[in-house]
Amino acid sequence: MKAKSTLLALGASALIALASTASAADWKPDGPLTIQIGFGAGGSTDTMGRVLAKSMEDATGWSIVVENKPGGGGVAMFTGLSQRPANGKTIGMGVSIPVLVQLVNRADQLPFTVDSFDYLGTVAKAELALVASKDAPFDDLESMVAYAKQEGSLPVATMAPPQVLMMDQTKAKTGAEFSLVNADGGAEVLKLILGGQVLAGFASGEHFQYLEAGTMKVIAGANQSRLSYAPDSKTFIESGIEAYVDPVFFLAMRGGTDPEAVAAISAAMDEAIKAPEFAKIVQNAVQGDPINMGREGTKKMMVDGLANAKVLFAK
Amino acid sequence: MVGLSDRISGTFFLILGLTMYLYVNPNYIESVDGGSIAPRTFPNIISLIIAVCGGVLLFKPTSQKTPDLRSVGITAFYVLLLVIGLFAMSKYGFEYVAPVLALAIMLAIGERRPLWLTFGTVGIPLLIWFLVSVVLGRALP
Amino acid sequence: MVDLTTILAGFADAFTLYNLTFVLLGVVLGQFVGAVPGIGPIMAMAIAIPFTFGLDTLPAIAFLVGVNKGGLVGGAVPAILMNTPGTPDAAATALDGHPLAKQGKPLKATKMALFSSVTGDTFSDIVLITVSAPLAILALRMGPIEIVALMIFAFSILTGLIGNSLTKGIIAAALGLLVACIGQDPENYTPRLIFGYWDLFDGLPLPSVAIGMLAISEMLRRMSIAHGGKMKSAIVDMDTGNPDDKRVTFAEYWSCRYTLVRGATIGTILGALPGIGSTAAAFMSYAMAKGASKDPASFGKGNLHGVAASESANSAVVGANLIPLLTLGIPGSVGAALIISAFMIHGIQPGPLLFEQQGRLVYGLFGAMIMANFVNLWVGQIGLRFWVKVVSAPESIIFASALLLCIVGVSMATSGLFGVAIMLIFAVIGYVMSSFGYSLVIFIIAFFLGPRFEKSIAQSLALTNGDLTLMLKSPVAVALLVMSVLSFFWFMRKNAQEN
Numbered sequence: 026m027k028a029k030s031t032l033l034a035l036g037a038s039a040l041i042a043l044a045s046t047a048s049a050a051d052w053k054p055d056g057p058l059t060i061q062i063g064f065g066a067g068g069s070t071d072t073m074g075r076v077l078a079k080s081m082e083d084a085t086g087w088s089i090v091v092e093n094k095p096g097g098g099g100v101a102m103f104t105g106l107s108q109r110p111a112n113g114k115t116i117g118m119g120v121s122i123p124v125l126v127q128l129v130n131r132a133d134q135l136p137f138t139v140d141s142f143d144y145l146g147t148v149a150k151a152e153l154a155l156v157a158s159k160d161a162p163f164d165d166l167e168s169m170v171a172y173a174k175q176e177g178s179l180p181v182a183t184m185a186p187p188q189v190l191m192m193d194q195t196k197a198k199t200g201a202e203f204s205l206v207n208a209d210g211g212a213e214v215l216k217l218i219l220g221g222q223v224l225a226g227f228a229s230g231e232h233f234q235y236l237e238a239g240t241m242k243v244i245a246g247a248n249q250s251r252l253s254y255a256p257d258s259k260t261f262i263e264s265g266i267e268a269y270v271d272p273v274f275f276l277a278m279r280g281g282t283d284p285e286a287v288a289a290i291s292a293a294m295d296e297a298i299k300a301p302e303f304a305k306i307v308q309n310a311v312q313g314d315p316i317n318m319g320r321e322g323t324k325k326m327m328v329d330g331l332a333n334a335k336v337l338f339a340k
Numbered sequence: 341m342v343g344l345s346d347r348i349s350g351t352f353f354l355i356l357g358l359t360m361y362l363y364v365n366p367n368y369i370e371s372v373d374g375g376s377i378a379p380r381t382f383p384n385i386i387s388l389i390i391a392v393c394g395g396v397l398l399f400k401p402t403s404q405k406t407p408d409l410r411s412v413g414i415t416a417f418y419v420l421l422l423v424i425g426l427f428a429m430s431k432y433g434f435e436y437v438a439p440v441l442a443l444a445i446m447l448a449i450g451e452r453r454p455l456w457l458t459f460g461t462v463g464i465p466l467l468i469w470f471l472v473s474v475v476l477g478r479a480l481p
Numbered sequence: 482m483v484d485l486t487t488i489l490a491g492f493a494d495a496f497t498l499y500n501l502t503f504v505l506l507g508v509v510l511g512q513f514v515g516a517v518p519g520i521g522p523i524m525a526m527a528i529a530i531p532f533t534f535g536l537d538t539l540p541a542i543a544f545l546v547g548v549n550k551g552g553l554v555g556g557a558v559p560a561i562l563m564n565t566p567g568t569p570d571a572a573a574t575a576l577d578g579h580p581l582a583k584q585g586k587p588l589k590a591t592k593m594a595l596f597s598s599v600t601g602d603t604f605s606d607i608v609l610i611t612v613s614a615p616l617a618i619l620a621l622r623m624g625p626i627e628i629v630a631l632m633i634f635a636f637s638i639l640t641g642l643i644g645n646s647l648t649k650g651i652i653a654a655a656l657g658l659l660v661a662c663i664g665q666d667p668e669n670y671t672p673r674l675i676f677g678y679w680d681l682f683d684g685l686p687l688p689s690v691a692i693g694m695l696a697i698s699e700m701l702r703r704m705s706i707a708h709g710g711k712m713k714s715a716i717v718d719m720d721t722g723n724p725d726d727k728r729v730t731f732a733e734y735w736s737c738r739y740t741l742v743r744g745a746t747i748g749t750i751l752g753a754l755p756g757i758g759s760t761a762a763a764f765m766s767y768a769m770a771k772g773a774s775k776d777p778a779s780f781g782k783g784n785l786h787g788v789a790a791s792e793s794a795n796s797a798v799v800g801a802n803l804i805p806l807l808t809l810g811i812p813g814s815v816g817a818a819l820i821i822s823a824f825m826i827h828g829i830q831p832g833p834l835l836f837e838q839q840g841r842l843v844y845g846l847f848g849a850m851i852m853a854n855f856v857n858l859w860v861g862q863i864g865l866r867f868w869v870k871v872v873s874a875p876e877s878i879i880f881a882s883a884l885l886l887c888i889v890g891v892s893m894a895t896s897g898l899f900g901v902a903i904m905l906i907f908a909v910i911g912y913v914m915s916s917f918g919y920s921l922v923i924f925i926i927a928f929f930l931g932p933r934f935e936k937s938i939a940q941s942l943a944l945t946n947g948d949l950t951l952m953l954k955s956p957v958a959v960a961l962l963v964m965s966v967l968s969f970f971w972f973m974r975k976n977a978q979e980n
Contacts, residue, residue, distance in 0.1 A: 065683075072822045079534060090479060094896050097665070097672070097682030104679045134677065180944055186670050193374070205376075206625070206943045207668055209756070209936065212811045216755065219809065220621035222944060234810060234832030309825050346649075349917040353652055360659070370671040376942035379666040379673055382935050386662070389655045393648045402646045407916035414705040415912060422884070422905055430898050434889065442881040450709045451877035464882040471517075472889055476528050481892040481901065 052289035054114065057088040060276075061106065063099025063119035069230065069310035070274060073148055074118045076306045080297035087293070098123025098185075100135070103277075107137035111279040113286030116145065121327060122272040125334040126186055139331055142277035144323035145291040148298060149307045150316050151272040153188070153247040154255065155181075156232050157225040158218055159240055166195070166245040166264040169225060173201035180204045182214040182226030187270045190337050191247060191261060194268045229272070233312050253313050268337055271330065273316075275323050291320055343401030350397030357391025421445065434480040438465040483840040491844025494539055495852065503540040504849055507547020508856045512864045514548075515555025518883045519692055519890030521567035522552025526819045527894075530826070538827040538842060543849035545823050549816060550602060550853045553796045554861050557594035561788070562587055562716050562872045564703075565696035565883065567890075569687075569925045570795040572695050573763040576922075577780060577787025584783055587716050587869045588727045593788045595861040596734055597741060601793030603854050604745035605752060605800030609807075610847050614836075617808040620753045625940035626952050628754070630961035632934050635761050637965035639926060641768035641972040649919050656914075657924040660685060661931025668939040680899055688894040690928060692887055693907030694921050700880055701912050707876050715879040716872045729785075737789040740770045744793030751794075752801025755813035759798035760929050764922065766794035772972060778979060800850070806831055807843060 062074040071093060078089040094102035099119030106117040127135060155166070163169040173179035181203045183189050192203050206223050208214045211231035217223045218241070225244055235241035236254070246252040246260040249269045261268055276294060278287060297303060298315045307315045318326055361384055369380045425441040443461045451457055472478050494500075507529070514525040529548045533541035560566035561578030574594055581590035608616065623631070636654070643650030663674045664684030675681040707713075744766035751762040770790035771780040780787050802813040803820070810832035812818040824831050829839055836843055872879060891904045911921050945951040952958045 069822075069825070072825050075531065076534075076826065092479075092896050095683050096680050101679040101682055131672070134672075135679075178946065189374075204943045204946060206940045207670075207936070208940070209667075213755070215809070216621060216805075216811050217624070220624050222624035231810060231832075234830055234834045238832075238834050240833065305828050306826065309828055309830055345917055349919070364674070368676060369666075369673045372669045372671055375669045375939075376947060377668045377935070377939040379669050379671050382666075382938075383659060383662045383673070386655050386659045390652060390659065393652045393655070396648050397652075400648070402649070402918070404918040411702075411705040412916065414708045415701045418701055418704050419905070419909055426888070426898060426901060426905065429888070438885055442885060445704075445881040445884065446877045449704060449707050449712075449877040449880065451712055451875065453712070456875055456878055460878045460881050464878070464885065468882075468885055468889055472893070476514075478528065478893050480889060481898050 052285045059090045061094045063102035065095040080300040107141045111281040129334045145276040147318045148274040155244040170199045170201045178202040180223040182206045182208045182217045182223040188227045191268045345404040345406040346401030350394045353394030357387045360387035487840040491841040492848040494845040495848025503544040504547040507544040508551035511548035511551020512555040515552035516558035518559045519887030525552045569691045570759040570763045573767045573791035580783035591865040594792045597789040597792035598796040601745040601797035605749040605797040613804045625937045628937045630958035634961045634965045637969040653919045653923040654927040657927025658931040667936035686895040689900045689903040693904035694911035697908035698911030714873045740786045740789045741793045744790045745797040748794035748797025749801040752798035753804045759795040763791045763795040766790040
């Protein structure tokens with residue numbers, strides 16, 4: 026068995042050596058590729074990753090195994106990925122913000138930086154909104170701040186550190202008081218809003234049906250640009266709070282991977298993202314179209330994102 | 341001696357609680373500004389509860405019997421077997437280690453019948469491989 | 482809200498041979514995989530989801546419902562036959578189920594579990610189908626403050642399980658809470674006690690802790706007893722000549738009716754409230770059944786009521802988890818989150834418009850659930866005989882294969898050998914704790930509830946601006962706190978009487 030696999034590996038590396046003169050389209054993985062998803066089974070990242078893997082398989086005929094490596098919003102997975110050999114077999118899928126947050130706050134505890142990876146591309150951008158029940162006595166950030174001042178304090182549900190910081194900046198800028206209730210994900214934020222325990226909260230897609238049903242409204246967009254589905258709502262930036270978060274779903278491999286492999290996998294991924302079945306899943310998960318920024322664009326997104334996160338965390 | 345068992349475990353928990361409170365929690369939990377409950381608050385309260393209860397047990401033990409040393413020793417042997425097995429699995433993979441591990445466990449328990457030994461060494465790993473890799477399409481460790 | 486034609490059309494969609502086939506396949510897979518030690522019902526669901534990619538929506542959901550419900554029945558099997566529960570909620574089933582099996586009545590015990598599970602499941606399905614919307618609104622009113630009070634109430638009821646030493650019970654619970662502190666702290670999102678292992682950032686993996694503590698530590702103990710001795714079967718299905726020892730008579734089932742209804746009610750209530758879960762439900766139901774019994778000393782020694790209480794409650798949770806899921810789009814458990822992802826793969830977003838936009842599909846799902854309950858009963862009758870046969874093999878081979886399966890199962894559930902290593906560590910902790918007389922189930926429940934408890938306290942503090950006395954403004958919270966105090970002292974007196 027052992028000898029056989031060694032032979033296979035030798036043969037395969039010889040093939041790779043031969044193929045390296047050919048174009049990227051000719052590159053083929055010697056064995057199954059693995060996509061490691063930095064989140065647990067069942068979430069929107071997991072769903073998108075699995076469907077992406079399936080459309081890549083269908084398009085290329087490669088065999089792709091999908092694994093979940095949850096922990097720290099992808100930090101555990103990227104930590105593991107940065108320690109693996111750069112053999113072009115393992116791809117990581119995660120979301121930019123949680124990784125950037127830890128890179129800003131705990132760089133000394135992490136074995137990787139933004140430069141440790143070869144970026145393959147992005148899948149989608151999550152749009153983050155501050156939402157409230159339709160009966161809330163405010164419609165935008167300004168009137169919400171005014172209401173908070175009038176009431177003395179206003180309960181707001183958050184689900185991640187950047188949102189806490191955005192609300193802290195709003196406090197600092199306007200002098201309004203907010204009690205921040207930390208929830209376990211968007212679904213719990215909705216529960217708190219619907220139950221009347223908080224008056225507003227952050228959500229990244231879980232609220233779409235409520236918008237459609239007219240029982241909730243968008244107070245402000247938390248991304249850099251306005252929300253695609255609520256173009257009339259101002260962003261935090263437009264309301265005078267210089268803060269935003271742009272969570273992007275992206276794929277990367279260990280830095281130093283054979284450029285042929287990176288090019289071929291990135292091309293296959295780009296093809297798969299265009300598949301209509303994948304667009305449907307993305308539409309369901311983030312209410313927007315799939316976005317692929319390409320290899321260079323993804324790298325730029327991470328570098329710029331790190332700079333923005335440093336500003337947000339005042340580091 | 342009545343109460344020895346609880347005195348041993350009570351002492352352990354007294355020390356554990358105090359170590360957590362005085363050393364581990366301050367060193368391995370960050371402190372932050374803001375937030376309605378500090379990261380250390382909850383672990384600290386729990387550590388103190390453990391220490392206090394450990395102390396109570398030290399002075400008011402129940403009639404719990406001390407564990408039988410022989411069976412503890414045998415268990416330690418099986419744990420060691422599993423540790424070695426896991427370590428080997430991380431190096432060589434499940435396919436190669438599982439039959440050996442199964443055989444070792446069966447022999448240690450005292451199984452000598454060749455038919456059962458063969459079934460455990462060959463049949464069971466094969467069944468697991470079939471179930472996991474073929475039927476469920478998942479990777480073995 | 483939904484008109485009758487849609488409801489009927491939905492049910493008509495469900496009751497076809499094609500869908501029945503998928504329900505049957507799902508139930509068989511769920512019961513089988515759920516019963517394999519180390520894999521369990523949640524894993525069964527996670528594994529099954531990719532298989533539904535290519536199916537139409539209704540058969541796909543019907544299949545998953547089958548797996549989910551089959552897994553509930555399957556999960557009780559290793560708990561009863563081997564005393565090695567694969568999930569913490571089945572640990573309550575093992576308390577009386579395993580003694581029954583050891584008395585030579587493995588079939589009776591597993592069948593009682595099957596009937597109780599299906600009873601609890603059907604009860605919560607009926608509640609789901611008839612009154613889910615108003616119940617979901619009611620559940621929303623339970624804010625963080627009420628949840629804290631409810632969890633204190635749950636802890637107070639668990640006093641009934643502590644046994645003879647309150648101090649040691651508290652230590653076991655505190656240790657569970659302490660271990661639950663490992664990972665991201667729920668208020669400030671800082672890494673806590675992870676010692677540089679980022680894999681621990683989301684906390685210790687539950688399957689590793691549960692299977693290590695409950696299943697592996699028990700196997701280690703049993704192996705040390707069997708060591709070097711004469712080879713015997715793991716469990717003997719004794720032929721006493723009395724056919725009643727192999728089945729559950731109607732009189733026996735009927736005598737458990739209050740226990741079953743109580744369990745199903747607890748399960749349904751906790752299931753409708755996201756985040757508390759089936760483990761607490763199973764143990765609360767068990768403790769209450771023991772408290773209500775005229776002969777509490779018989780619990781833990783093979784009382785059918787113990788099996789009935791636990792299985793009716795933990796199965797009812799799963800149906801009731803769909804109440805917030807279908808009406809509000811809020812998943813109440815890992816299993817429910819998996820169902821949401823299956824919906825999303827098929828382009829359906831659960832939420833307040835689901836009944837309006839997909840009414841026919843929802844009633845199709847209800848139809849599939851009803852079918853699955855019947856199929857579960859029928860498949861269970863055959864499947865249980867199979868498992869009882871399996872465990873009549875020699876102990877040596879049962880332990881060797883169960884250990885291998887736990888290693889494989891946990892490594893699948895936690896994606897790697899890191900999770901298996903944690904499992905082994907907790908097996909040792911569990912073995913030592915039980916050797917010194919500390920309750921493992923108390924530890925596990927506390928571990929399970931810990932993060933939610935701390936988070937709810939943090940949320941309550943934020944909402945009351947740090948003044949927890951404002952809790953007293955919530956009538957529900959006050960009622961729950963009063964009940965907590967009463968039940969604590971009542972159970973303490975009961976414990977004292979028993980000793």
